Structure formats: structure tokens, C-alpha cells
Amino acid sequence: MNFLKKLLPQVATEVQQLSRSGFHTSSVCCRVQSGRYRITTKRNRPLTYEMANPPHFIGHRKSWNSWNTSTMKDALRPSQTAIEDVFIRKFVTGTWHALVCSEVIIKRQHNTIRIAALIRQAITPRKMYFLIGYTEELLSYWMQCPVTLELQTVGDKKDVVFKYI
Amino acid sequence: MYLSRQLRLLPRANIACSLSSSGAHYTTAAPAEDAPIEIPNRIERSPTDLLQALASTVARDYTAPHYKYHDDPFLIPMSNAAKRTYAMSKESGRKAAKWIKEEHRELFMHQEAQPAIEKFAPSMVYTEDSVVDETSLAQLISQGELKDAVLVYNLLEQKGNPISPELKQSLLELVCFHNNQEPIPEEYIEERWFLQNNKRRERSGKTWKDGDLAEKLYSEIEPKTPQSYASLIRGMAKYLQCERAYALLQEAGEKQVQLDTNTFNSVIEIVSFLKDTAEQRWQLCKDLLNEMSQQKLRPNLGTLNAVLQCISTFGNFKVARAAALQALPEFKQLGVNPSLGSYYYLLIIFCRERGPVSHVIVDILNDISGKEFQIQHPKDTYFFATAMDVCRNHLHDKSLAKKVDELLHTGKNYDLVGDSFKESIYYRNYLALLCQTESTEDFMLSYDLLVPNIYIPEPGIMEEILRAIEINGAVEYVPRLWSDMVVFDHTHRESLLLYVLRILVDNKPNPDSPAQAQLPEQGAKVALDMFERVEEAIKRLRKVSFTGQMLGDILTLLVRGGSYEKATEVFAHIDKNQHRIPGTPSLNALIEFVDASVQEKSPSQALFALQYAVENNFDSRELAKRIHEGFTLNETHLSKLKSLVGESFLDK
Numbered sequence: 001m002n003f004l005k006k007l008l009p010q011v012a013t014e015v016q017q018l019s020r021s022g023f024h025t026s027s028v029c030c031r032v033q034s035g036r037y038r039i040t041t042k043r044n045r046p047l048t049y050e051m052a053n054p055p056h057f058i059g060h061r062k063s064w065n066s067w068n069t070s071t072m073k074d075a076l077r078p079s080q081t082a083i084e085d086v087f088i089r090k091f092v093t094g095t096w097h098a099l100v101c102s103e104v105i106i107k108r109q110h111n112t113i114r115i116a117a118l119i120r121q122a123i124t125p126r127k128m129y130f131l132i133g134y135t136e137e138l139l140s141y142w143m144q145c146p147v148t149l150e151l152q153t154v155g156d157k158k159d160v161v162f163k164y165i
Numbered sequence: 166m167y168l169s170r171q172l173r174l175l176p177r178a179n180i181a182c183s184l185s186s187s188g189a190h191y192t193t194a195a196p197a198e199d200a201p202i203e204i205p206n207r208i209e210r211s212p213t214d215l216l217q218a219l220a221s222t223v224a225r226d227y228t229a230p231h232y233k234y235h236d237d238p239f240l241i242p243m244s245n246a247a248k249r250t251y252a253m254s255k256e257s258g259r260k261a262a263k264w265i266k267e268e269h270r271e272l273f274m275h276q277e278a279q280p281a282i283e284k285f286a287p288s289m290v291y292t293e294d295s296v297v298d299e300t301s302l303a304q305l306i307s308q309g310e311l312k313d314a315v316l317v318y319n320l321l322e323q324k325g326n327p328i329s330p331e332l333k334q335s336l337l338e339l340v341c342f343h344n345n346q347e348p349i350p351e352e353y354i355e356e357r358w359f360l361q362n363n364k365r366r367e368r369s370g371k372t373w374k375d376g377d378l379a380e381k382l383y384s385e386i387e388p389k390t391p392q393s394y395a396s397l398i399r400g401m402a403k404y405l406q407c408e409r410a411y412a413l414l415q416e417a418g419e420k421q422v423q424l425d426t427n428t429f430n431s432v433i434e435i436v437s438f439l440k441d442t443a444e445q446r447w448q449l450c451k452d453l454l455n456e457m458s459q460q461k462l463r464p465n466l467g468t469l470n471a472v473l474q475c476i477s478t479f480g481n482f483k484v485a486r487a488a489a490l491q492a493l494p495e496f497k498q499l500g501v502n503p504s505l506g507s508y509y510y511l512l513i514i515f516c517r518e519r520g521p522v523s524h525v526i527v528d529i530l531n532d533i534s535g536k537e538f539q540i541q542h543p544k545d546t547y548f549f550a551t552a553m554d555v556c557r558n559h560l561h562d563k564s565l566a567k568k569v570d571e572l573l574h575t576g577k578n579y580d581l582v583g584d585s586f587k588e589s590i591y592y593r594n595y596l597a598l599l600c601q602t603e604s605t606e607d608f609m610l611s612y613d614l615l616v617p618n619i620y621i622p623e624p625g626i627m628e629e630i631l632r633a634i635e636i637n638g639a640v641e642y643v644p645r646l647w648s649d650m651v652v653f654d655h656t657h658r659e660s661l662l663l664y665v666l667r668i669l670v671d672n673k674p675n676p677d678s679p680a681q682a683q684l685p686e687q688g689a690k691v692a693l694d695m696f697e698r699v700e701e702a703i704k705r706l707r708k709v710s711f712t713g714q715m716l717g718d719i720l721t722l723l724v725r726g727g728s729y730e731k732a733t734e735v736f737a738h739i740d741k742n743q744h745r746i747p748g749t750p751s752l753n754a755l756i757e758f759v760d761a762s763v764q765e766k767s768p769s770q771a772l773f774a775l776q777y778a779v780e781n782n783f784d785s786r787e788l789a790k791r792i793h794e795g796f797t798l799n800e801t802h803l804s805k806l807k808s809l810v811g812e813s814f815l816d817k
Contacts, residue, residue, distance in 0.1 A: 125240050129251045132235065133258025141266050144277040144285045153239040 039165045049162040050103055068108040081108070084143060088115060095135055099123070101160050113143060116150040120157055128153075225579070230618050233355070244654040245621045249359050249585070256355040284352075291316050299332060306335050311343050315378060334392055337382040341400025345378050358584050373406035391417075395428040402431035407438040418456065426462045429453055433471035443479035447488055450475045466504055469496045470542050473510035482520040489514050505581060506544030508533070512551050516559040526555050530568050537576030546583035549573050550590040557598040566598050592620035600630045605639035616649065624658045631664055640672040641680045644687040647694070656698050657709045665691065666718035673725075689726020692719040696735060713739070717750020724761040732758060733770055740777050749781050759788055763795030768802050771795070772809075779809050786810070 035055040037047060053062045070081040089104045092115060102118035115135075119128070132149050139147040154160055230241050233252055242248040266273050270287035278285065288310075291297065297317045305314040318336055321328055349356055379400055386393045394417045401410035414432050417424055433453050440446045450472060457464065472492050479485035489511065496503075503511075508529050515523040529552075538545070549569065556566040573579060573591075582588050592615060600608050612630070616622060622630065627650060634642050647665055655661055669691065674684035696719050702709050716739050723732040736758060739750060755774050762771035771792045778785040789810045792798075798806065 121239050125242075125247070126250050126254045128240060129235070129254035130258040130261070133255035134262045135258075137259040137262035138265060141262065141273055141285050144282060149235075151235060151237060151240075153237050 037165060043164055045165050046158075046161040047163055047165060048102060048160045052162045052165075065103050066106050068106075070108075087142070088113070088139060091139065092117060092135065096131060101154065101157050111145045113139070113145060113147045114150055115139075115147065116152075118160060119151050119153050121153045121155050225619075227614050227618060243617060243621075243652045245589075245623070246654065248621070252355040253359060256353055260353070289313070291320075293320070295320065297321060298326065299328060302328070302336070303332055306332070306339055309339065311339060311345070312347050314339060315345070330386055330390075333382055333386055334390065334396070337379060337386070337393060338396045340379045340382065341396045342403075344372060344400065344404045345374055360584065371405045371407075373401050373404035375406065389420075389422070391422050391424055394422055395424055398424075398428050399431045402435050405435065405438065407435045410435065411439055423460060424462075426457065426465055427467055429457050429462065430465075430467040430471045433468065434474055436475045437478035443481045443484045446475055446479065447484065464496065464499055464501060466501055466507070466541055469501050469503060470506050470510065470544060472496075473507055473514065474544075477510050477514045482517055485514050504541040504545050505533075505538050505548035506542035509544055509548040509551050512548075512555050516555045518558075522559065524560070526552060526560070526565060530565065530572065534568060534572055535575060536572075538578055538581060540581060546581050546587065549582055550587040550594075553591045553594040553598075557594040561598070561602070563598060563602040566595055570595060589620065589623075593623065593626055596620070596622060597626055597629050600633040605634055605637045605642065608633070609642065617653070621653050624655050624661055627653075627655055628661060628664060631661075631668060635668045635672065638672065640668060640674065641684055643668055644684070644691050647691045651694070651698070656695070657702060659709050659712070659715075662695060662699070662709070663712070663715055663718075666695070666715060666722070670718045670721050685726045687726075688722045689728045689731075692722035692726070693728065693731055695719060711742075711746050713746050713748030713750050716746065717754035720750060721754045721757050724757050729761055729765050732761065733767075736770070736774065736777075740773060743777070743781070749783075752778070752783055752787070755783070755788060756791065759791050760795075763791065766796075768792070768796045768798060772802060772805055775806070775809055 032055075037045065037051060039045075050062050058064060066081075066085050068081055069075050070078040085106050088106055092104050093100050096117075096119060099120045099122060100117050101120050105116040107114045107116070128151075132151070136147050136149055229236065233255070234241055234248075240251070242251045266287050270290075273285075273287050276286075291313050295317075297320050299321070302314060302317045302321065305317060314336060318328070349360075379397065383393055383397045394413065398410050398413050398417070401407075401413065410432060414424070414428070433450055436446050436449050436453070440449050454464070454468075454472070457468075469492075473489065476485050476488045476492065479488065493503075511525055511529065515525040540546070549572075552569045553566060556562055556569060573582065582591065596612070596615065599611050603611075608630075627646070631643070631646065634640070634646070643665060650656060650661065650665075669688045674681040674688070676682065696716075699709055699711055699715075703711070716735060720732055720735050720739070723729075723735060739746065743749075755778055759771045759774050762768070762774070771788075775785060775788050775792060778788050789806060792806065796802070
């Protein structure tokens with residue numbers, strides 16, 4: 001809350017009063033690991049732009065991976081949506097084996113699901129179209145709603161590398 | 166009130182259009198104040214009306230590929246073959262997913278959607294041991310599942326369950342409609358779109374299955390109802406069991422069975438298979454129509470089209486025209502409005518290759534331009550391709566073609582373009598006509614609009630375009646077209662390659678015109694590109710190979726474009742492989758090469774050329790003269806020159 005103190009003096013005094021009342025005494029445990037990558041000794045771990053930004057930059061430097069309204073007040077099926085999203089991610093990365101080189105972004109609008117990802121140009125366009133048709137159709141059987149793939153392709157895996165750590 | 170007025174316009178009119186046209190209602194504040202407010206009645210709307218209204222505001226985007234393709238440079242198809250393969254691969258992926266669903270049905274039994282959507286669940290499987298009853302048969306028939314319906318019917322038969330005559334009748338209708346063959350499922354639209362014209366091949370022969378389930382069902386229905394007669398006759402007529410269909414119709418007539426209009430239509434359609442000459446066909450057609458009028462049957466659009474189809478098969482032009490002119494007013498009196506299919510038949514009746522020139526299409530277009538059509542008859546999709554064909558081959562009229570194109574882009578008329586085959590015929594004729602009749606600048610505007618997203622020219626049309634460009638003397642477009650040809654995969658057509666080179670060589674760029682200032686360098690680039698591509702193709706054992714003329718033209722273009730280095734390489738290729746290459750470069754190509762060698766001061770190259778010319782029995786005096794005058798030759802070169810053309814030459 002330090003930044004608040006600098007901004008508004010009157011808030012700062014209130015904060016001081018609050019802290020004086022002392023309802024929190026234990027030391028702060030902020031260590032979080034998820035979404036952060038450890039530096040390697042050789043500094044050769046490739047990171048995409050999204051990987052390079054830790055989770056607290058979501059909404060600032062990068063965006064959400066799942067877009068839906070299931071966690072709003074009175075919204076429907078929050079848990080199912082989360083599980084389905086995990087399933088979609090596993091399905092897409094498995095079906096497009098060793099081809100997906102970004103996060104899989106899942107957007108839900110009304111009854112449709114749009115799935116976006118970056119794909120490596122390692123197979124012919126013809127095979128890609130087969131996989132597009134297959135993924136869309138099978139996921140729509142599973143989710144029982146229209147599913148659209150919105151893929152972009154990149155020539156090389158290195159094209160998406162933002163930095164090495 | 167404003168809103169409701171807009172809503173009434175929604176399903177048909179373009180929103181943008183209606184907003185601008187009635188904009189006065191809310192921008193100016195001067196409506197008649199004492200006019201009573203009139204609340205219009207509520208209009209029933211379907212769930213998709215709003216979506217359709219929104220969709221009508223968006224037209225086809227010429228700059229993007231069709232939306233069935235993925236919007237990514239790597240995935241955008243660039244040739245006709247790629248367009249077809251990509252769309253079909255996607256559909257094949259969908260089929261694979263469906264197969265997985267059916268194969269692992271236990272995984273897809275969950276119900277997410279409310280209400281449940283049948284298509285997402287695995288379909289019911291009927292086997293020999295299934296417990297079935299009449300209701301399941303009725304359900305299968307209503308879903309149009311032919312194979313399962315037949316299976317269930319057989320099961321019911323085996324178990325001796327009674328089947329009501331009504332159910333038998335509807336099964337008979339289903340079996341007759343499909344000729345007891347599983348049709349292509351409706352959801353595979355690409356397969357239908359790219360289906361090559363199989364229909365025409367089918368048309369020639371009988372495909373009806375004699376003594377199959379349909380006839381068994383028919384014999385089981387007792388007493389015979391008019392419906393059972395009708396379905397069997399229609400089935401036989403559709404699958405060209407003509408004799409028996411007609412015999413059955415006569416039998417029904419003798420037994421005083423009241424048939425319906427569509428059954429008569431189906432028999433009129435096959436009159437051409439029953440009789441041989443035009444007179445006999447027309448007689449039979451008239452007899453059938455008379456029979457209809459005796460039975461007090463009202464003819465409909467199907468009758469009109471069937472009669473016109475029958476007339477269109479007449480070999481004699483005069484008889485056909487007279488019959489058509491006789492039939493049309495009668496149908497008009499009966500209040501039958503022709504569909505696009507009827508106009509299609511009129512076009513093929515009146516505009517024949519060997520017949521006199523007919524302008525019937527002008528009248529037709531005056532009649533229907535600006536109208537929006539919906540599909541009413543299977544032949545409606547043939548109209549646009551045929552109309553454009555008439556515009557190009559029969560009348561050769563640009564303005565008519567533009568009118569046809571305008572009609573095609575009116576409202577939802579584009580839905581009636583048919584399939585990929587007809588669409589490509591349409592654009593083939595359209596572009597070929599435009600390139601012959603329009604100036605090159607105007608033509609290139611249409612070309613840029615249509616190519617490559619709407620239509621990719623076939624090699625034949627590319628040749629037409631090149632010819633038109635040569636005639637108009639607009640050689641500056643050739644390098645552009647060459648790059649298009651590379652993209653469209655036309656580079657293995659030897660005639661096209663030769664033609665491109667021919668145009669570039671024969672039409673020396675005019676240095677005064679700014680458009681052609683770059684042309685020599687571009688020409689050299691084209692030539693070099695072609696050289697490399699053909700070399701590559703030969704390595705891969707493709708169809709194309711070098712000819713002497715092609716190499717000579719490439720040589721000339723490289724020399725003209727100032728790439729002397731590359732020209733020497735090409736010449737070395739010619740020289741080295743002269744036994745493998747059929748034909749020789751023209752003498753002019755060699756002369757230009759020698760001239761360039763003189764300019765570049767490289768006598769050894771010039772002497773190589775001379776040697777080649779002597780070895781291939783050219784008239785080498787011209788070359789030798791140029792070399793002798795152009796260079797001050799040293800001893801070795803001079804002696805070589807002498808040995809090639811002889812002493813006597815220098816003495817002159």
C-alpha cells in the first residue's frame with residue numbers, strides 16, 4: 001500500500017490507523033511460482049512474449065487466455081467451463097502435435113467457441129485443412145456447440161521467441 | 166414508429182440503404198403534425214430474420230478469399246487445384262471426426278445442449294437384433310435415413326410385424342426418390358460443390374434398379390393407390406427407366422387412376438427417350454398435356470420446364486422454335502411464371518451453334534433484370550453459365566454480359582450460380598469476352614477484381630488474355646501476368662511459355678512510353694525466371710522441357726534486358742546440350758547475342774556463337790561479318806574465325 005501513501009496523505013493516515021488496530025500480524029507470504037519461468041544457467045530457454053510476462057501483467061502487457069462470462073455474478077457453469085477449456089487446450093496441442101507454438105486462446109461468445117493459436121508451418125496446407133476440419137467438428141461434437149478455429153501460421157518456431165533466459 | 170417501419174423493411178431491404186433513404190424521418194423535424202399515428206400490425210419474424218438483415222448489408226469481399234478458407238497467407242489457396250484440395254481436405258477432416266464419433270459412441274453420449282441437438286449425438290445403430298416397431302420406421306423415414314429405414318423394414322418383415330399401407334407408401338416414396346442408394350449427406354456441401362459433372366454422365370443411361378425394393382413395395386400395396394402409381398412412375402422417370410414409366414402411366418390411365426401434375430411432368434421430361442424424331446416427341450408431349458387437361462390437372466412450373474426440356478431436344482431448329490413459341494403463351498395464360506430454368510431452356514432452344522443468330526436473351530434480360538430469384542426448379546442453376554456462354558459465343562456482346570453479371574449480383578441471385586464447375590464456366594466466358602472486347606486498361610480492372618479470389622483463369626483463358634494484350638500492344642502487362650501464371654501453376658504448359666516469350670520478343674519495348682521503360686529489365690527477369698523454372702522442372706521429370714526456340718527467346722530477352730552474364734550462361738547451356746534440345750534458336754537470337762558480345766568486348770563468346778551456328782548449318786556469313794567488323798581480333802581468334810568460315814570470307 002505504499003503507493004497509496006504517496007498519492008493521498010489522508011488515505012495514508014487512515015492506513016496508519018488501520019495498521020495500528022493490528023488485525024494482521026503474520027509476515028506476508030507472496031511467493032508465487034505459477035506462470036513464471038526460472039532462468040537457466042546457459043540462458044538458452046526460449047520464451048514467447050506471453051511467457052516472458054508474469055501473471056500480474058495480465059490486462060496490462062498481455063491478455064487473458066480464456067474469454068468467457070462464466071465467473072460473473074449469477075453466471076452459468078463456471079466449473080464446467082474451466083474444465084472444458086483444459087480439455088480444449090489438451091486436445092488442440094495433442095491434435096496439432098508439436099505444431100502449436102503459442103498459448104491456446106479460447107473465446108466464448110453466445111453459443112460459439114472460437115479457438116486461436118499460432119501454428120508452425122511444418123506440414124502442408126492440405127494437412128492443416130484436414131486438421132482444422134477435424135478439430136472443429138470433433139470439438140463441436142464434444143462441446144455441442146459451433147467451434148471455430150482461428151489460426152495464424154508462423155514460418156519458424158524461432159519467430160515467436162521473445163527472449164532467452 | 167420509426168423503428169417499426171425499419172423493422173418491416175428488415176428481411177428484404179438492405180439496412181444501410183433503408184437508413185439513408187428514409188433518413189429524413191428523424192433528421193428533419195417537420196412531419197405533418199396532425200397526421201394520426203398509425204401503429205402497424207406486428208409482423209411475425211423467424212429467429213434468423215435479423216441475422217439475414219445484417220448479412221444483406223455485407224457484400225462479397227473481392228480482396229479476400231472465400232470464407233471457407235482460413236485467413237492466413239500460408240493457408241490461402243492460390244490455384245484452382247489448391248482451392249479444391251483445401252476445401253475437400255477440410256471436409257475430409259470433418260468426416261474423420263464423424264467417424265470417430267460413430268466409432269467411439271460411448272464417449273459422445275453426454276447431453277450438453279438444451280434442448281438436445283440430435284446431430285451432435287451419435288446416430289442410432291440398427292442391427293439384425295434390434296428391437297424395432299413401426300414408430301421407429303416412421304421416424305427413420307421422416308429423417309430420410311434410407312439405409313436404416315430399409316434395414317428396419319426388412320426386420321419388421323422377418324418378424325412378421327404388420328406394416329400399415331401408409332407407412333409402406335412413404336417408404337416407397339423414399340426408396341423411389343433415391344433409387345435405393347444412399348445419397349451424399351446434406352452437410353457435406355463442399356463435396357457437392359466440387360462434384361464434377363457426374364449428372365451428365367448419368368443422364369445418358371438407365372440407372373433404375375429393376376426388380377428391386379421399390380417394385381417389391383409397390384406390388385405389396387393393394388389395392389393400388391394413385392400415390393403408389395405416382396411414386397413408382399416418378400422414380401422410374403427420374404432414373405430413366407423410361408419405357409416402363411410410360412407403360413405404367415398408360416396402365417394408370419386405363420384403370421382410371423387419378424394421377425397428379427408432377428407425375429405427368431416427370432414423364433414429359435423423358436419424352437425424348439421414348440420417341441426419336443422431333444414430330445413424334447412433340448406429338449407425345451401434346452398427347453400427355455391433353456390427358457392432363459382431361460383429368461382436370463392444372464399445369465405448374467414443372468410442366469412448363471418439362472415441355473421446354475422436351476422441345477430443347479428437337480434436332481430441327483424451326484420445329485423447336487415454333488413449338489416453344491406455341492407453348493409459352495399458353496402457359497402464360499394459365500398464370501405459370503417462368504423460372505430461371507425456363508429461361509435456360511429458351512436459351513438452348515433459340516441460341517444454337519448452327520442455327521441463326523437469335524437475340525432472345527435481350528428480351529429475357531429486359532424481363533428479369535433487377536429481379537431476385539429463388540430456386541424453384543433443379544435447372545435454375547444452369548441459367549447463368551448458359552447465359553454467359555450465349556453472350557460470348559453466340560452474340561459476342563459485352564453490354565449483355567455486363568447485364569447478366571449485374572443480374573447475378575442482384576440480391577441473393579448468386580446462390581443460383583450452381584456449383585464450382587458452372588461458376589468457372591461462367592467466369593471463363595465472362596473474362597474471355599471482356600478481354601476480346603474491352604480496352605486493356607478496362608479489362609485489367611475487371612481482371613484485378615475477379616482474379617484470384619473469385620476465379621483463377623485456366624491456361625486456355627490465360628492464352629486468350631495474352632493474345633488480347635498482344636493485339637492491343639500493351640506488352641507492359643506481360644510481366645505481371647507471368648507472375649500470376651507462376652502463382653496459378655501454369656508454368657508447365659509449354660505453349661503458354663512459348664507464347665509469353667514470343668510476345669516479349671516480337672514486341673520490342675517502346676522506350677518513349679513511360680509504361681514500357683522498365684520492360685527490358687522485366688522481360689529479362691521473366692526470361693531468367695522461366696529458364697530456372699524449366700531447369701528445375703526437368704530435374705523433377707515434369708512434362709515440360711526446353712526447345713531451341715524457347716532458349717533462343719530467353720537468350721534474346723536476357724541480352725535486351727542487359728543481363729549479358731546470364732545470357733552467356735544460357736548460351737553455354739544451349740551449346741552444351743545441343744543434342745538433347747529439339748530445334749535450334751533463331752538466327753536473329755544469335756545475331757543479337759553476337760552484337761551484345763561486341764558491345765561487351767568478349768570475342769570468345771561471339772566465336773562460340775559462330776561455331777554453334779556453323780555446326781547447326783546456319784547461314785553464318787552475317788555473324789562472321791559482324792564479328793570481323795566489331796572486333797579487332799588477335800591471331801588465335803582470327804585463325805579460329807578462318808577455320809570456321811574459310812579463308813575466302815576475309816578476302817572480300
